C-alpha cells in the first residue's frame with residue numbers, strides 16, 4: 001500500500017547524500033565534501049555522530065546566495081584545495097546536495113578544471129557522486145558511491161601473490177550498510193575460509209574506533225586503495241542486499257567491466273539468509289562449511305527451540321530500508337513471529353515481490369507499506385494490534401503511544417547506546433537478534449504482571 | 457596574569473601558530489577570528505563572516521536557525537518543511553527543546569512534516585503539493601497554526617510559499633505563515649533567526665489581546681527550554697510574583713506569543729537568536745528589554761535584582777531578596793562540595809551564540825578557569841557589546857533579510873513614558889536595552905575563538921590541555937578521542953536543566969562526572985605524549 005497522503009509526516013527515509021558520507025567512510029584515508037550549502041554537512045555530521053558516537057568530519061563547499069545564482073564551481077575547487085591541505089586524504093568523495101543539483105552545477109567539469117590547475121591533485125582519487133535527495137533515499141546514495149568508487153579505482157591488476165598461484169584467494173565483498181560489528185564478523189568469516197577479502201565499504205574500524213595512543217584526524221581503517229585496485233582480479237564478488245536496481249550494484253559492475261563473477265544475496269539476517277551466504281562462500285571456495293560455523297548454526301537452532309514459546313504468534317511491525325525489512329521479515333517468519341506490517345520509506349517492485357514470496361505461507365498476510373512514513377506506520381500498527389516494533393529509533397513515539405516495545409536495530413539509533421555494535425548478520429547475529437527480541441518480550445510481560453513472577 | 461599559567465605573550469604565540477598552520481589566505485582570515493584577552497594590539501574580532509569552503513565548521517544553515525531554533529519549539533503549531541526530505545528529518549527532535557501540552561491543548565513537537573519534494577516538484581514547481589500538504593496537516597493534526605519553512609531548492613525554483621500560505625489561511629481559517637529561510641542564505645543559522653523573528657512579528661505578535669493584564673507581566677525571550685531550562689527558572693520567577701505571559705519560544709503556545717505585547721518587560725536570555733524581536737517589540741510597543749542571565753548563582757541573583765529594580769516595587773524587592781536568600785542557603789553546601797572538587801580545572805566553552813558567555817560565571821563560581829570561549833555563529837555585538845552595532849557593516853544583508861523598522865503602534869500605550877524609561881535605565885546603570893557582550897566579562901589571558909573548527913580544536917587542546925571541553929555533538933567525539941572529557945552545552949548531553957539555582961547544581965554534578973569518572977584513568981591522551989603523533 002502506498003502512502004495515504006501527499007505530505008510526509010515523520011519520514012521513514014534519510015536523504016541521499018548521507019548514504020555517500022557513510023560509504024566513503026569505509027575507504028581508507030578518505031574524506032567527503034558535500035557540494036552545497038554548509039547546513040547539510042552539519043546536519044549529516046550530527047546524524048552520523050549521534051548513532052556511532054564517533055567524530056565525523058564532512059566538508060562543504062559552503063555555497064551561498066551568489067553561488068546559488070552564478071554557480072558554485074569556484075567554491076567547490078577552493079573547498080577541495082582546503083580539505084586536501086588540512087586532511088591530506090587519499091580518496092575524496094564529492095557528493096552533491098539538493099542545492100548543487102537544482103542549480104545544475106557540473107561537478108565533473110569543476111574537478112577536471114581543478115586537476116588542470118593543480119596537477120598535484122591527481123595523486124588523490126577524487127570521486128564525484130550525484131546524490132540529489134529529491135529522488136531516492138540514503139541507500140541510493142550509498143550504493144551509487146560504492147559503484148563510483150569501484151568504477152574509478154578497480155582494475156584488472158593482480159597482486160604478486162595471486163599471479164599464477166591458481167589459488168582461490170581473493171573475494172570482493174560489498175556488504176551494503178551494516179554495523180561495524182557486522183563487518184568485523186564478516187571479516188572473521190572470510191578469514192575462516194582462508195580468503196583474502198576486499199570489503200567496500202569497510203566501516204568496522206572507522207565508525208567504531210577506540211581511544212588509542214595516537215589520534216589521527218582521518219580514522220584508521222577502511223578498504224585500502226591498493227586492495228580496491230585489485231578488485232578486478234578477485235575470484236568472485238558477493239554483494240549483500242539485492243533490492244536496489246542493477247545499476248547500483250558494484251558486483252554487477254565488476255562482472256560487466258572486469259569479468260568477476262557476481263553473487264547478489266539478501267542481507268544475511270536470520271537462519272535462512274545466513275545459510276545463503278555460507279553456501280555462496282562454500283561454493284566459491286569449493287570448501288565445506290567450517291566446523292566453527294556448523295557449531296554456530298547448531299547453537300542458533302537450539303536457541304530458536306528455547307525461544308519459540310515466547311515468540312510464537314507474536315505480532316511484529318518491521319520498518320526500514322527495503323533489504324533490511326525483507327531480511328528481518330524472513331527471520332521473523334522462521335522463528336514463528338507473525339510480521340503484521342512491513343514498511344519502508346523506499347520502494348521497488350522487487351521489494352514487494354520478495355515480501356510476498358516470504359510471507360506467502362504465513363497464517364496472515366502482512367500489510368506491506370511502501371514509500372511510507374511513520375504516520376501511516378502508526379496507523380497500521382494500531383490497526384494490526386501489534387505486539388512489538390522492530391527498526392530504528394524513529395519508531396519510539398509509536399512504541400510509547402501503543403505501549404509496545406521497540407527493538408532497536410539498523411540505523412539510526414540515537415536514544416540508546418551501542419547501535420554501532422549490534423551484530424545482525426550470520427548465525428551469531430541471528431542468535432543475538434533472537435535473544436534481544438525474546439528478552440524484550442519477556443521483560444514487557446513481566447512488567448505488566450500484576451503479581452510477581454517466578455522461575456520461567 | 458593569564459590563568460592557565462601561560463603569559464599573554466605565550467598565548468599570542470599560540471595564536472600565531474594556529475594562523476601559521478593554514479594556507480596564507482585562510483590564515484589571514486582566521487587571524488581575525490582569534491583573540492587573546494589583554495593582548496593590547498589586538499584588532500577587533502571578526503564574526504558572522506562567511507565560512508571558508510572546505511574548512512569544517514560546526515555551523516548550520518538559515519533553515520536550522522529559523523525552523524530548528526526559533527519556530528520549531530512552538531508547541532501547538534505544526535512546522536511544515538517545504539523541501540526534499542533530509543532537512544526536515546535532520547531537524548526532527550534533534551534539539552532538546554521540551555514542551556508539555558497545555559491543559560486541553562496539544563503539542564506537535566514529535567511531528568516532522570514535510571512536502572518531501574521529488575524531482576517533478578523541482579522541475580515543475582511544488583506550490584500545488586505544498587497547498588495540499590497544508591490542507592492535510594490542518595485536516596489530520598488540526599494545529600493552532602501552520603508554519604511553512606523553505607529549504608534550499610525552494611527559493612531557486614521560485615515557489616512562492618508566502619502566497620500559498622496566505623491562500624491556505626483564507627481557505628482553512630487557521631493561521632498559516634511562512635519563513636523563507638532557504639539554507640544558502642547568509643553565513644550560518646544566524647540569519648535564520650532574524651528571518652523567523654520577522655515572520656513572528658508580521659504574523660503572530662499582537663494578533664490577540666491579553667484578557668487579564670497584571671502589573672508584573674513579563675515575557676522571556678531567547679529561552680528555548682532546552683532540557684527543561686524554562687521549567688527550572690519559571691517557579692523561581694513565579695514565587696517572586698511575576699507572571700510569564702509568553703516565552704519566545706520554549707514550550708510556547710502561539711496564542712501566548714500573540715498576546716506578548718501587553719507585558720511590562722521583556723527579559724532576554726539568548727541575545728543572538730532573538731534580539732531582533734526584542735528590538736522590534738521596543739520600537740512597536742515601547743516594551744523595553746533587559747538582558748539577564750539566569751545561568752549561575754550570582755548571575756541569577758543579579759538578574760532577579762535588576763528585574764525588581766526595574767519594577768521598583770518595594771514588596772517585589774523584598775520578595776526577591778527573600779527568594780534569593782532561601783535558594784542560596786539551600787544549595788550552598790552542595791555548591792561548596794563541588795567547588796572543592798572542581799577548583800582549578802581548566803574549562804573551554806565553545807557554543808552557539810550566547811551560552812559561551814552564560815556559562816562563564818557559573819564555571820568560575822565552581823572554581824574553574826575559563827581558558828577559551830567562543831561562539832559558533834555570533835556577531836560582533838555578542839563579543840564586544842551592542843555599542844559596536846553602529847560600526848558593523850552588514851554587507852549585502854538587506855537582500856537576504858529585511859531589517860523591519862516599526863513605528864510605535866497607533867493607539868498602543870507603552871508601559872513606561874520616555875522620561876520614566878530614562879530614569880529606570882539610570883537606576884539600572886544603563887543596562888536596559890543593552891548587552892555588554894562576552895569579552896568584557898572575560899579574564900585577561902583567556903582565548904577567544906570565533907567559529908572554531910576541528911583543526912583548531914585539536915591544536916588548542918594540545919596547547920592548553922583543558923580538563924573539560926564544552927561544546928556540541930560535532931566536536932564531542934573528537935575531543936573525547938583526544939582524551940579530554942566533554943559535555944555538550946547544546947543538548948546538555950541529555951541532562952539539564954542548567955538554569956537557576958538547581959540548574960547550577962546539576963551543571964556542577966555533570967562537570968564533576970565528566971572530570972571525575974574513573975574511566976579517565978584508562979586513557980592516555982595523545983597530546984600528553986609527543987608532538988610526533990600529531991598528523992596535522
Ligand code: SF4
Nearest residue numbers: 015040098133542543
Ligand atoms: S537540502 Fe537535500 S541534501 Fe541537504 S539536507 Fe536537505 S534533503 Fe538533504
Ligand code: SF4
Nearest residue numbers: 039040517543608639
Ligand atoms: S543547507 Fe539547505 S538543504 Fe542543507 S539542510 Fe539547510 S536548508 Fe536543507
